[in-house]
Amino acid sequence: QVQLVESGGGLVQAGGSLRLSCAVSARTWTFSTLTVGWFRQAPGKERGFVAAINWNSANTVYSDSVKGRFTISRDNAKNMVYLHMNSLKPEDTAVYYCTGDLSMGVVTTTGGRYWGQGTQVTVSS
Numbered sequence: 001q002v003q004l005v006e007s008g009g010g011l012v013q014a015g016g017s018l019r020l021s022c023a024v025s026a027r028t029w030t031f032s033t034l035t036v037g038w039f040r041q042a043p044g045k046e047r048g049f050v051a052a053i054n055w056n057s058a059n060t061v062y063s064d065s066v067k068g069r070f071t072i073s074r075d076n077a078k079n080m081v082y083l084h085m086n087s088l089k090p091e092d093t094a095v096y097y098c099t100g101d102l103s104m105g106v107v108t109t110t111g112g113r114y115w116g117q118g119t120q121v122t123v124s125s
Contacts, residue, residue, distance in 0.1 A: 009119030022098035037107040040094035
């Protein structure tokens with residue numbers, strides 16, 4: 001029904017930038033109603049919330065650890081959500097997952113009912 005596919009991960013030096021993309025396969029009207037967010041999971045750690053954006057981009061939420069460095073955006077015409085990551089740190093190394101649901105409250109806490117397969121981001125010091 002709704003599929004999410006992440007891309008854009010890779011290896012980058014500390015201080016560098018990456019842009020992650022989340023392609024959402026859904027009928028256009030369905031995607032435009034979804035809140036979409038990003039979670040990440042580092043080795044040996046639990047998956048944690050990174051950022052989320054509501055259906056019309058009017059509301060964005062960030063974790064304290066990425067606030068001011070990461071920016072989430074979306075293009076409803078293309079069914080795409082992006083995570084622009086600047087000033088990357090080694091502690092940002094993780095698998096990054098895209099998730100979607102109707103509720104911002106759900107997405108920012110446990111994540112939505114729809115998940116992608118993840119993309120690896122590695123930041124070298």
